[in-house]
Amino acid sequence: MNESNAQGERLGIVVGGSLTGGMEVKLDSATPIEEMAVGRYVVIGGLRSRFFGMITNISLGTINQQLTITPPDVADPFIAEVITGTSTYGKLQVTPMLTISGDAVSLLEGPQPVKTVPAHFSEVREASEQDVELVFGREDDKHFYVGTPLDMETKVCLNIAEFVKRSNGIFGKSGTGKTFLTRLLLIGMVQKKEAANLIFDMHNEYGWEGTSEHVPNVKGLKQLFPSQVALFTLDEESARRRKVSPDYVVQIGYDAIEPEDIALLRETLNLTEPAIEAVYQLVREFGEEHWLEGFLNLSGDEETKDLLKNLNIHESSYRNLRRGLERLRRLPFLVPHARENSVQRILEYLDRGMNVVLEFGRYTDVTVYMLIANILTRRIYAQYRERTEMAMGEKADKPHPLVITIEEAHKFLNPSVAEQTIFGTIAREMRKYNVTLLVIDQRPSSIDDEVMSQLGTKATYLLDNEKDIDSVLMGVSGKSELKTVLSKLEAKQQALIFGHALPMPVVVKTREYGSAESYKEFGFRDAAELKRKTEEEIKDLF
Amino acid sequence: MSTKIGEVIEASTGGFVAECYELHTPPPLGSVVRTTDGDVEIYGIVCNASTESIDPGRRPVARGKDESEEENIYRQHPQLSRLLRTTFESLAIGHGQENEIRHYLPPRPPRVHSFVYLCEQDEVRRFTQSLDFLSILLNSKGGSVDEMVSACLRQASHAHDDGRAFLVRAGKELAVLLGGELNRLNAILRRIRL
Numbered sequence: 001m002n003e004s005n006a007q008g009e010r011l012g013i014v015v016g017g018s019l020t021g022g023m024e025v026k027l028d029s030a031t032p033i034e035e036m037a038v039g040r041y042v043v044i045g046g047l048r049s050r051f052f053g054m055i056t057n058i059s060l061g062t063i064n065q066q067l068t069i070t071p072p073d074v075a076d077p078f079i080a081e082v083i084t085g086t087s088t089y090g091k092l093q094v095t096p097m098l099t100i101s102g103d104a105v106s107l108l109e110g111p112q113p114v115k116t117v118p119a120h121f122s123e124v125r126e127a128s129e130q131d132v133e134l135v136f137g138r139e140d141d142k143h144f145y146v147g148t149p150l151d152m153e154t155k156v157c158l159n160i161a162e163f164v165k166r167s168n169g170i171f172g173k174s175g176t177g178k179t180f181l182t183r184l185l186l187i188g189m190v191q192k193k194e195a196a197n198l199i200f201d202m203h204n205e206y207g208w209e210g211t212s213e214h215v216p217n218v219k220g221l222k223q224l225f226p227s228q229v230a231l232f233t234l235d236e237e238s239a240r241r242r243k244v245s246p247d248y249v250v251q252i253g254y255d256a257i258e259p260e261d262i263a264l265l266r267e268t269l270n271l272t273e274p275a276i277e278a279v280y281q282l283v284r285e286f287g288e289e290h291w292l293e294g295f296l297n298l299s300g301d302e303e304t305k306d307l308l309k310n311l312n313i314h315e316s317s318y319r320n321l322r323r324g325l326e327r328l329r330r331l332p333f334l335v336p337h338a339r340e341n342s343v344q345r346i347l348e349y350l351d352r353g354m355n356v357v358l359e360f361g362r363y364t365d366v367t368v369y370m371l372i373a374n375i376l377t378r379r380i381y382a383q384y385r386e387r388t389e390m391a392m393g394e395k396a397d398k399p400h401p402l403v404i405t406i407e408e409a410h411k412f413l414n415p416s417v418a419e420q421t422i423f424g425t426i427a428r429e430m431r432k433y434n435v436t437l438l439v440i441d442q443r444p445s446s447i448d449d450e451v452m453s454q455l456g457t458k459a460t461y462l463l464d465n466e467k468d469i470d471s472v473l474m475g476v477s478g479k480s481e482l483k484t485v486l487s488k489l490e491a492k493q494q495a496l497i498f499g500h501a502l503p504m505p506v507v508v509k510t511r512e513y514g515s516a517e518s519y520k521e522f523g524f525r526d527a528a529e530l531k532r533k534t535e536e537e538i539k540d541l542f
Numbered sequence: 543m544s545t546k547i548g549e550v551i552e553a554s555t556g557g558f559v560a561e562c563y564e565l566h567t568p569p570p571l572g573s574v575v576r577t578t579d580g581d582v583e584i585y586g587i588v589c590n591a592s593t594e595s596i597d598p599g600r601r602p603v604a605r606g607k608d609e610s611e612e613e614n615i616y617r618q619h620p621q622l623s624r625l626l627r628t629t630f631e632s633l634a635i636g637h638g639q640e641n642e643i644r645h646y647l648p649p650r651p652p653r654v655h656s657f658v659y660l661c662e663q664d665e666v667r668r669f670t671q672s673l674d675f676l677s678i679l680l681n682s683k684g685g686s687v688d689e690m691v692s693a694c695l696r697q698a699s700h701a702h703d704d705g706r707a708f709l710v711r712a713g714k715e716l717a718v719l720l721g722g723e724l725n726r727l728n729a730i731l732r733r734i735r736l
Contacts, residue, residue, distance in 0.1 A: 063717075073728070073732075082731060085714065086713075086717035
């Protein structure tokens with residue numbers, strides 16, 4: 001590889017700046033300013049170490065104020081060429097993020113967070129492919145290739161092992177590519193086998209087949225990794241119509257529904273505060289497992305009235321609760337007595353290291369989604385907690401890490417319910433019990449601040465609401481610079497990813513997904529190929 | 543081999559005056575000339591040229607009232623070429639010693655009667671590889687510094703294979719040196735554009 005390729009093209013020199021405000025770089029006259037772009041990487045060659053940074057702003061400067069008042073005759077190409085880069089010049093603001101020292105010890109340790117700035121007039125170059133590879137690692141059994149940086153062919157890799165250790169978030173306006181990236185990350189997790197996944201798939205996009213705006217249909221997890229993914233569904237009929245054969249049809253018994261579940265649904269079921277209070281009273285009367293069945297069986301006669309009176313439940317609260325719970329009764333997968341314990345089934349699969357996609361079929365209503373996700377997750381949470389505690393006591397193996405993917409996360413994690421739902425707890429503290437969340441949402445500002453601040457890695461597509469941007473970037477160093485980058489993302493396929501699993505924030509163009517080639521990269525073999533391979537293997541055997 | 547064009551008749555650290563062997567044929571304004579001081583080669587840029595009477599007390603008189611062509615005057619008064627002389631002034635802008643060119647003033651001025659040569663194209667190209675001499679030119683005193691600078695660059699550009707690239711490079715150097723004097727910069731740039 002030649003020298004220029006190893007180093008990247010020279011852009012200019014450092015002329016000032018600070019660690020907090022970023023470095024000021026004067027562009028060389030040969031560097032066309034219009035070819036610069038925010039979000040791009042540069043390497044600053046200091047005396048002792050190299051600094052890896054990102055362009056966060058681009059501006060124009062003149063050597064003399066008079067030029068702005070009496071501009072030179074730039075219609076003449078010669079004069080224009082002479083003036084460019086001398087009397088008038090381009091400036092970049094570069095936020096240094098990492099340092100790469102030259103000595104052997106630091107090479108082993110890898111890039112370190114930046115604690116100082118390069119000296120005056122240090123040379124600034126475009127980051128070369130090797131530089132990017134040095135920072136983001138190579139695709140291996142821990143690193144998963146998610147996309148390429150702006151205008152580069154290098155692979156940006158996410159450390160999946162680190163990624164699953166924290167809860168993570170994917171944000172962006174509708175139609176920017178959240179589902180797309182989520183599917184990619186799920187594939188990454190399945191492929192690297194660092195964690196089992198439980199995916200609450202509201203719109204049936206991840207399991208068997210997903211939709212894409214460019215390609216008619218893209219393969220889901222089950223098609224790519226048939227032996228590692230189990231497809232659960234709430235709606236067998238819908239699955240049959242889509243010609244998908246689920247591994248298991250989930251049914252939830254009334255006994256599985258707890259008062260907390262109803263409290264969570266207060267807003268969506270339009271319940272009043274006293275009605276929720278009444279639920280707890282009913283539990284005291286009928287017991288935890290039979291309260292719902294008992295309540296739904298109340299006929300409204302004299303006996304009921306006496307009961308209500310005893311329990312101190314007002315008539316209006318009763319009616320309010322009745323109206324709400326009748327809605328649940330109409331859901332076909334909610335049955336008085338489930339034939340099998342679905343939670344146990346899911347856990348069995350997860351225990352075997354399988355990934356479970358739960359499709360909601362036609363029940364895309366938020367109420368259903370919240371109810372089911374909450375019921376299942378609460379039980380899984382309890383089990384994981386128990387097992388981890390046992391593991392701590394007996395020094396046995398900890399349970400296999402679990403990542404729970406939820407959509408419309410602000411419904412679960414908004415400040416008014418985050419305290420009550422299990423997801424709030426998971427986001428806050430379940431890391432210790434090897435359970436983390438992957439939250440997908442379009443209104444990050446509606447998510448509880450405390451939860452947002454606990455998210456390890458965040459990926460965000462274009463957001464245009466000021467509040468949303470602020471909440472995503474909350475607590476990140478260099479926030480104002482990243483804000484510029486975020487607001488300049490393209491409307492599709494470009495995401496800003498930052499946090500725990502990456503050494504520094506990165507704008508990536510997400511990798512291609514949907515073509516036969518891309519499937520092959522994930523390890524998918526079509527039928528003909530599988531057959532050929534098997535035949536070859538048989539031949540080799542004999 | 544460069545052409546010998548005259549002899550130093552007055553020398554100082556900052557420059558020298560030479561008399562041309564041929565009347566009325568001074569080197570063009572801004573051209574690069576070379577003279578010597580022992581083994582040091584001194585380079586200069588022609589910044590002024592004049593033709594006048596040898597005796598400062600005797601000014602030439604007009605003689606061609608009845609002549610139809612100018613040349614006839616010199617034909618009929620052959621003594622004129624002996625009574626008049628052409629001299630030119632050069633600014634010292636660098637020197638060469640042991641095959642190395644330095645773009646700053648020589649340690650000593652040339653000796654009087656040193657021969658002065660007009661530099662050939664490849665010598666000009668070699669000397670103008672570096673544009674450090676521009677700051678000496680711009681800082682020189684005199685009436686037509688800017689004219690001299692632009693003439694010099696125009697001529698030197700012919701010695702380079704890519705004349706335009708040379709002028710752009712020189713222009714950028716000027717833009718830096720004349721950062722505070724935009725009008726001068728613009729005036730020079732307008733004179734050197736192709």
